[in-house]
Amino acid sequence: MxxxxxxxxxxxxxxxxxxxxxxxxxxxxxxxxxxxxxxxxxxxxxxxxxxxxxxxxxxxxxxxxxxxxxxxxxxxxxxxxxxxxxSDILADHLPVTATLGVMALSFALLLSIPLGVAAALRPNTVIDRVALWLAVAGQALPSFLFALGLMYLFGVYLRVLPISGGTTWAHFIMPSVALGYYATPAIMRLTRSGMMDVLQSDHVRTARAYGLSSWRVVIRHGLRHAIVPVVSLAAVQLGFMLGGSIIIESIFSLKGIGYLAWESIQRADIEVIQAILLVIATAYAVLTLLADLLNAALDPRIRIS
Amino acid sequence: MEASPILDVRNLKVDIPLTDAVLHPVRGIDLTVARGETVAIVGESGCGKSLTALAIMGLLPRNARLTSERIALKGESLTSAGRKRWRQLRGDRIAMIFQDPMTALDPCYRIGDQMREILQQHRRVSNKEARQRSLELLGKVGIPSPEDRLSQFPHQLSGGLRQRVMIAMALLCEPELIIADEPTTALDVTIQAQILRLLRDIQRETGIGLVLITHDLGVVAGMADRIVVMYGGEVVEVGACDDVLARPLHPYTEGLMHSIPVPGETRQGQTLGFIPGVVPRQVGELTRCGFLERCPYAHAKCGAGPIALRDADVSDGDDRMMRCVLPADGSGRSPEAWVRDVEGA
Known part of the structure; x- marks a missing residue:
């Protein structure tokens, strides 16, 4: 280890x-x-x-x-x-992007993993179709359009959420949903196909043959295996959200890293651009490392040879 | 001994609807296992033996349809039992040992955790009691230093040890019936004999019923009390183990016997017998003998209609059944029929 x-x-x-x-x-x-x-x-x-x-x-x-x-x-x-x-500029902007990224990923995982598992348990049924439909819509719909739709519905029509700025946590709800929804389809499809595979595997058959409850079979002996590639994907997705959320940050006027990068490139502010590139690259690398460590904890074959 | 058998299966059928046809991988099997009895189900791949086992476990794939006149475990009818009842029985009253110990255990959990999980699913026991019971059984199935094994992961154990762990898991709740589906096929030959001996010893000691599923008649000798030979989803021959091995009645059993080399008898370089062709796909109802295409003795009568399983009127056993129109006394066939084709070619 x-x-x-x-x-x-x-x-x-x-x-x-x-x-x-x-x-x-x-x-x-x-x-x-x-x-x-x-x-x-x-x-x-x-x-x-x-x-x-x-x-x-x-x-x-x-x-x-x-x-x-x-x-x-x-x-x-x-x-x-x-x-x-x-360093002071980054200290202003990083927390905004980090909050946005973590909330967006949490939203994506909470939506896509249960959906993926449900779809795998009942393939070719209504729930599988709905999940597929959500995935296709998520991939096809441009995130700015989705964001504008959210703004209109919750900000203008229902008036329940603030549409601009980042002063309270409520300001992060819509941007997180808009950003996270984009990551949902890939995670959901990966969860679904991973679960389909693992549910066919011998050790799941053993778990069933020994009368373990469905919940235990699906979560302990199924999802634990299927989640391994999802962890790696989620790490990359989070890295992408940290670096590539310019559109969402602009739409919701969040002063995050993406927004800062865009401004700095226009000003040719090279010290800032270099620092941002380095921060994002480091974030990617560290997230990948964390994902590998989490996977090693999930699957002993990775850590004990 | 006339108490209700541990397992009583009547006319068990498994149908699998496809888009254009219906598969009949199991076409009406009768099977009884008495207390302390070992019944071997023998047949080649695709004959329906594994599906029969899964059906008895209530583990058929979702798209398969099960019908039966009777499935009873120690007198309790399971034909109308719900999923919950099946689940309670599995691992508790019926346990199963699988073919490939390399993949049958969950690689993510320690041996001790997997055993405890099963035990605690069926019994109210503390972690400590579960550990005690697991240690006891790992020792019983001949695993050296069981203390260390409890904290190991499956991939740290050899194939033989893993199969011993599977056997220990099967014994956790003291089941009435163990179904072993090709328990030695994936193991080295030297380990195979050890595992078979272990199964036999445990079976004799505990008096559980054992269903041994195999394609290898060699495995059956010395293990089984009775043999059920399956072909194409049907039972083609039933009898006491020694009788069937000494004098196979159905041409298919005969073919299986001729494909096994006999130490001391089979000469070096001698062609072993084999059964030409493969098991046909089980689509639609049978309208003639299912073994017709591959049988060296086939004649007009075999194609006239489905063949019934009948009592074979032979002196050496009262329990012999066969699904063949040939006379049971062995007249009208020659053992050379099984090798003639090759030598001619």
């Missing part, structure tokens, strides 16, 4: 290191940062001066190592546009 843990930890660090290189290169190769910072209409002399001030004229490897060194010592840099420390 210890060896497994160390291996996975090493992999995670490697992934973060590689992404940091890519993040850095992408930002520096996508345009001349000095020109972008100097702004439109700046003279070549201005640009050259900016380039020298911020050190963009030095070799890129040198710049990268310096950046990494700074980050490792806890220094994320300063936004030239907002004239604030990047």
């Amino acid at each position: 210890l060896i497994y843990l160390l291996k996975r930890l090493l992999m995670t660090i490697l992934v973060i290191a590689v992404t940091s290189v890519i993040a850095f290169l992408l930002v520096h190769l996508s345009g001349d940062p000095a020109a972008a910072m100097a702004g439109e209409g700046a003279s070549p002399a201005d640009i050259a001066s900016v380039r020298e001030t911020f050190g963009f004229d030095r070799p890129i490897v040198f710049q990268y190592l310096e950046w990494v060194g700074r980050i490792l010592s806890g220094e994320l840099g300063r936004s030239y546009y907002l004239r604030m420390d990047v």
Whole structure:
């Protein structure tokens, strides 16, 4: 188990290191940062001066190592546009995105896993059809349209939920549903197919042959097996929600990471963009690690060879 | 001994409706198992023996339809029993041992947890009592250092040990009947003999009824009291074990016997007998002998109509039944019929 843990930890660090290189290169190769910072209409002399001030004229490897060194010592840099420390900016925006992501994933799991299990237990019945229909609708409906529909129904027509901002937890309900609904179909289909497989397996037949109650058979001897790939998928989905919720954040005026990334790209605020890329990549890697550890806890064959 | 048998099955049928036809994998089986008796159900893949077992356990797949005149366990009729009653009986009064011990145990739980779960499903026992009982049974089925095994996962045990664990699980609630479905097929040959001996010893010691399902007549010798030979969803021959093995009456049983090498008799290089063809798909009602296509003695009478299971009028046993029109005294057939085809080819 210890060896497994160390291996996975090493992999995670490697992934973060590689992404940091890519993040850095992408930002520096996508345009001349000095020109972008100097702004439109700046003279070549201005640009050259900016380039020298911020050190963009030095070799890129040198710049990268310096950046990494700074980050490792806890220094994320300063936004030239907002004239604030990047760590302070992230501290403002991260909790919003994290709240949104966790609530959205919880909603998705609470909806899709019971539906997937029910569909697997009664294939080709009404409940299976309804689940399938929900899945198809979830995949086909653009999230902004769904979000606008929710806003109209609960915010404008019924007036039960706030439609904009992120000051109370109630503000997060609609955005979470809109974001989470998009993750529902994949999780539900995976749960369903996993349950269908495991319900056919020999050890489930054994559990039935020994008179265990249906609940025990389905949950303890079925879902525990079927949930393993779902855990991995959910980790990726959560990572995606943390990084890719720009649309939902914009619609509901939530000042999250996605919104910040979008603004920063427009301002060519490279210190912020790099930090966001790194944070999201790290979140992905850590979530994947957590998913692997959770799966090792669920299935002893992963941890004991 | 005339008390009601442990298991009494009459005219058990399993139908599986398909979109275009109805499959009849089990076409009306009678089966009785007395206390302390071992009955072997013998037949090749697809003859309906495993479905018969599942039907007796109430574990048929959802799309299968079960009909029977009688299924009774120790006199209690189960023909109209609900799902709940079946579930109470399973693992408690009837236990089942499966073919592949590698997959039959849940890989996610420790041996001790799986045994405790079964015991606590049927008995009000504390964790400590369950542990005691599990230890006792693991020791009884010959598992070394049972204390350690309780905390191990199935994948940490060898195939032979896992099958012993299955047997221990079957014995947890002291059932009246154990159904063993090909319990040794997935094991190494050396382990097979050990497991069979264990089953036989336990059966003799406890007096439970044992239904042994196998395709291997070699497994049956020395194990079973009676043999029921199945072919194509029907019983084709019934008799005391020694009688059937010494003098098979139905051509199918005869074919099975000729496909087993006999130590000391079968010469090296000698062609073993085999039964040509495969079990036909069981669609529609039978209108003639089900074994017709594969039988070396087939003649006009065999195609005239379905063949009834009849008392075989032979001297060596009062319980012999056969589903064949041939005379039971063995006249009109030659054992070479089973190898002739190969040598001619």
